[in-house]
Structures are given as structure tokens and as C-alpha cells.
Amino acid sequence: MPHTPPEPSVPSPPWSAPVLLADEPGSFPYSVLAERHPAIVGQVREAFPYGPDQQRALDVLLENCTKGVIEPLPAGASGHDLWAAWGMAEHTGRSWFDIPWLWSESWFYRRLLDAVGYFGPGPWQGMDPFRPFKLAELESAETDEELAALDDFADRPVEEQAEALLHGSLWGNRADLGFRLSDGDAEARAAVPALVADDSAALWSLLDGADTLCLVADNAGRELVPDLLLIAHLLAQGRVRRAVLHVKPHPYYVSDATTADVVDALRRLTRARGAAAAYGRELWSAMADGRLTVRAHAFSCAPLPYEAMPDDLRAELADATLTILKGDLNYRRLVGDRRWPPTTPFTEVTAYFPGPVAALRTLKSDVITGLTPATEAALVAAEGQRWRTGGTHALIQVRP
Template structure:
């Protein structure tokens, strides 16, 4: 990251001090003039100042590290570097890669498929991101590899589609994860749902500032839209759907501060809870969002997904490639097969994914 921009001596020194703090020192406070100082106080910073970084919950320390990194490079401070995303060069490289051209060109085969198959292909593209060739080569024949252990370890797709039938008036909330070649298929899925009447309105939640290197911000959404608009064929058609939907309000972009909170979603503020409660379906993308959704802890893998999300105020879904130890909602047979075939590696290799949905849990909070 240091080589991505010509940072000056002050920024380089601040980055060195942050590194030393993480490896040898303790958690320090935010500057007195930090715009989000009060918010971090509410998120537990005063109780953690002076403690080693590895002596606090991992989710909390990860989030605070990225907040301090932005402080070090001048994101929040008045001056020439204010608002400059330190990760932007890495994010921009993906949409401009030759592989992206091939993936977008594959979209041109979609019109030959029935609508349910197109929807499924785009869902799988969003699920797998840049590992899926956007999922556009799915067909009725051979769509799933016939391996002893399936790539998709949990699949509640039928429940997801039950919330988004054609011709409905659904409001979809999608909580995005990464930028670049993972954000593009998220946008394509939204475009399809709007164009085919599976959603009347969509809300895309992104991060209010750079976070976890690749997480999507508003600038990344704009980059992805421009990349789609420049593409020929079906990709360009979907771009026009998205552009029009943003112009007339059917698609809105939200950057809620809690999206960068070091806390699980059961601690969400009231305004965000009300928004999720009003949605027909809220979809959480990616590994970090999954950890925050179910709680960043070592659940027994067979713990029902609906149980870990029973606090959630409305129907909720997770689209996630497995890249961390946190996992819920597996059948005993699937867990046994994964362990027998791969030991513990299946939890973090990114070779497996899941679609999980919780529509209602007995005794859950009323919406």
C-alpha cells in the first residue's frame, strides 16, 4: 500500500508508528478533532485504549486498524490527501483486467435462457464473485460439479426466490462486500431483479469510507457503473437499467456509519433496524458481513442459521464464499463430508460457498 501513492514523510512516519503499535505496542486513542471520535467512544474505544491489539475481540481490532490507517494517510484531515482512497489503485486494476472483458462478454448468452435460469446464473455470479466467471455459463446440464463434497455447502435459493417472485413489489436491500470484479456481479443481479420485476426497489449498502482494502465505497460503485456502461451487448443494457433506476429512485445507495462498525449486526442502531425491517429481503454479501451477521464466534457448524439471526428484524439472506472459521447452518452429513475430505481447510480456502436464508424464526422479534 505504501507504494501505491507518493506519500510524504509525515504519512510514512504515521504508517510506521501504526505498524509498531500493532506488533509491539497498544491501542491508542483517536485525535481530539476526529469527526467520528464520539461514535468510536460508543463502540467501546475508551475501554480498549492501552490494551494490546491482540487482547481485544478480533473483529474490533481489525476494524479499528483500518480506521487508524486512514488517519495515518490523511483521509480525514483537511489537505491534499483528504478523501483519497489508499486502496483505490488495487480496486481499479480488477475492472480493467482482460478477464473482466471475457466475463462481461459471457453475459450475451443470457437472453437465450429462460428467466429463472438467468436469475439463477446471476445469483451464482454474485455469490462467487471473481471466481465464478460471473456464473453466466450455468446451464441445466452440468451446472454443479459432481464432487464428493459440493462447492455449495448450503443452498436456500428456493427460499430466496420465494421472497422475490416475478411481478412482485419487493424491496431488496443488498449489503455489499468488495469492489471491482465482485461488485460488478452484485450490480448485475440488482439490474436483473429490477428489469424483470422481481424487485420494485433496491437499496445498495456500501461503506462510508475505505475499509478492509477491497470493500466497496460510493466511488467504487460509480467506477463499476462506468465500466458496465462502456461494455457492449447485455452488459451495457444492464448498465442502462441501473443508471435509470438510480435516476428515478428505484435504486438508492446507502453508506451508513454502522457498515464500518467493529460490532455484530445484533448491535445495529434503531434507524438501520427500521430500514431492514421494512425490506422484503435483506441480502448480506461476503465473509466479513457474514461474521457480523451471525456473530464472530466459533459456532458448531450445524447451528441453524435462523437461530443465529433470530434477532434480525426481517427476512435475511447470506451469500458468502467461505474464507474464515465462522460457519452455521450445515447439515451433519455435509459437515462430516467436508471434514473427512479437507480437514479444517474447507472453512477458509474459498473453495466452498453458501446461500442461506432465514424468513422467520419462532419467537423472533416482531417486525
């Protein structure tokens, strides 16, 4: 049944702040459009033996995304009606740098898929341009080490295992290929163990015999694996009756997880050894009997905050005992991609969400809410504003 495009209007929140643009040279959003996106075009170009048509299309995209203006999708293009509902006409003819950063960043990935022929027709239809990067990470020595480590705490108390898996899922969010492509030193910087906000006690209280957990995934590979391990543990221990894993309907933001990435991750687990393989078999069985389902809603790739979610998605999340949103992009969409003062209450800017919601995120962009004044002051004193975007700090925030 075709998906009905959502209304483009977004209700005014009880709190407000300027929407983030990328029009300020030297700012983090500006660097993403001016530096990260061209780097990604280069990486994709090198990863596949694309023919002359794709090479020319990538050249056009590179020129357009750095120096041009938003050009609409042609009538009949895949997703045309959705993007029309999501504000395409409003932004057409404007510089990529002068419209909401969330919109222009999302638009880049949509046009990149066009350039490589993902939406077809043709032999490249459905070919994920980021797949080589995802698979390389999934097969890396780091993944081997992380899976082997599961054997070390298999006999530890269940609560200790749960905490370890929760933090594995949280810090797995550092495994962001788009982030690392533009910041080669990202993984070399040591993570700061102390969280800038920690509502994990509230999270566990909601996952005590819960009916349905919705987990909105972020990245594939080394982030998706710990997400799946956490789900497997929650199912096996009876903390949740069923889980719904939300992924993207098509490739997005380099490493964002799709259904194909879920299958790759499950296969990686099932052919591992020891505890990892047991988790893999549990997850495979859970998918077969319906305790774990995968959802790929069109709105997952929308360039809009979750406040604009369509009614069917709103109803689904309202029925969940808890929705966990993973990662930086989901956080930006959850709280609104705005210049919030860091002490803006997280519970206030997420009050619209249809059910209890939690955010698990490492900090890789400017947007942040829910900090105490003391925490913000300490971070600024120690690092200036680098703590916002360096990927070394993390948070767990909950709005019951």
C-alpha cells in the same frame, strides 16, 4: 443531520459461543493481524508517493498493530464519538491480539486511513488508499471476460439467467483484494461448485414480486459488478419494485465498496459492449428514477455485530422484503464473530434480525453456522479445517 452513535451494548443471543480473538499463534485471526495487515501497509505504501509525514505514520501503525496496544483517537478526530460508542475506551491499552478480532481488524483500517491523511485536512483528504487496486481489477482481462459472457446467455430462459446471476454474485465474493493480498494462491484454487448450504429456493420465494430488496455489498470491482447485474435483472423482471444498495461510507477492508466504487462499476458497464452495456444503462436509469438507491450508513464500518445496529438502520431493514448480506465480513457480523459449532442453526443466531435475511458468502474465515452434521463431517474428512478459510466453498443461507 448527524448520525446518533448506537449504544455499545449487545443483547445476549439465545445461543452463545466464545468471541473470536487473535491471540492464538497459528490461528487464522492471528495470521490476519500478524501477516495480512503488515502486507497491506506495504502495498498501500507502494501504491502512492506518500510524503514523509505519511511514511512515518505508516511506520508507527506497522509497529503498533503488531507489537503495541490500542491507542484512542484524539478528541475531535473524525468518528471519535462513534468509536467511543463502539467500545474504544474498553479496549484502550490492550494488545490488538487480546480483544475481539472483529474489533481489532476494523480498528486497523480506521487507523490506516488516519496514517495516509484520508480524514484530513490536507491534500490527501478523501483519497482512497485502495483505489489503484480496485481500478486495476475493474479494468482487468478477467472482468472483460466476465462481461462478455453475459452475451452467451442473453437468449436463455429468464429463470436460468436469474440463477446464473445469483451464483455470479455469490462466487464474485472470491474477488476480495484483502484476502488475495495475503494469499497469492487464492484464485488459483478451484472453487467447489456444490454449496455447503443452499437455501436459494427460499431466497427466490421471497423475491417474487417483492417491494424492497436491500443488498448489503461487500467488495468493489469484480464482486460489485455481478451484484449490480443481479439487481438490474431483478428490477427489469419485476421481481423487486426497488432496491437499496448499502455500501461503506469510507474505504474499509481494502476492497469494500463505497459510493465511488458503485459509480466506477456503472461506468465500466455502460462503456462495455452488448448485454453488459444494456445492464449498465438499466442501472443508470434506475438510479436516476429512484428504483435503485445507494445508502452509506456509518454502522457499515462498525466493529460490532449487526445485533447492535442502531434504531434507524433496524427500522430500514425491517421494512425490506428481504435483506441480502454479501461476503465474509457481513456474515461474521450477521451471526456474531464467535466460535460457533458449525451445526448451530443459522435461523437461531439470526433470529434478532428485524426482517427476512439472506447470506451469500464464500468461506474465508473460521465462522460458520447452519451446516448439517453430514456436511461438516464430509468437509472435515476431505480437508481438515481448510474448508473454512480457503475461499473455495460457498453458501446461500436464508432466514425468512
